[in-house]
Amino acid sequence: MxxxxxxxxxxxxxxxxxxxxxxxxxxxxxxxxxxxxxxxxxxxxxxxxxxxxxxxxxxxxxxAAPEQNGRFIHFAFQVDSPDEAYGAALCAGATSHMEPQDMELPSELPCLIRVAFVKGPDGEILEFIHQK
Structure with a gap:
């Protein structure tokens, strides 16, 4: 509530x-x-x-804006394929921050994801995530 x-x-x-x-x-x-x-x-x-x-x-x-982004550390986009999103972002001018990889989140319930990170045009960090 x-x-x-x-x-x-x-x-x-x-x-x-x-x-x-x-x-x-x-x-x-x-x-x-x-x-x-x-x-x-x-x-x-x-x-x-x-x-x-x-x-x-x-x-x-x-x-003219301050370079800090407060406490926000990235923008995350849910996607069908982090690999395709990562490739599209690089082709569009992003730079690699973390290549696509599978991860298991250490949570109380099993959570398998595939994730990739890039830096956008102003250095903003973008995450592409797909939960398996």
Whole structure:
């Protein structure tokens, strides 16, 4: 039971040093869909639907943003094939952070996953995960 009526995850925000490069990466490279945008130039903001309820709000002029990302350490995307997502991300300009591999999470119930990590255009870490 939640304490806040109707609460649910809406989006994650990303400060981009090059908005067009980020849009090309997330839309053309990873298959996201443009939801809406507003503002112009350094004040432009774009919402990208990544599927499965994952939405990124990408802000232009991220070069002026602090480099720290607070306590968030990565964005995770559920995918059918981490290997294919990893390859698509690399082709779109990402750099490898961890090649695809199988892992068993040390939880109370067995949990087998396949996972891969890349760094996006602004150094953001993206995880591609599939639970087996």
């Amino acid at each position: 939640t304490k806040i009526s109707g609460i649910g995850f809406h989006h994650a925000g990303l400060a981009s040093a090059d908005l067009e490069r980020s849009l090309k990466f997330y839309i053309d490279g990873l298959g996201g869909r443009l939801m809406r945008s507003w503002g112009e130039g350094k004040d432009r903001i774009v919402m990208v639907d990544m599927g499965g309820g994952a939405v990124l709000e990408i802000f232009a002029n991220g070069a």
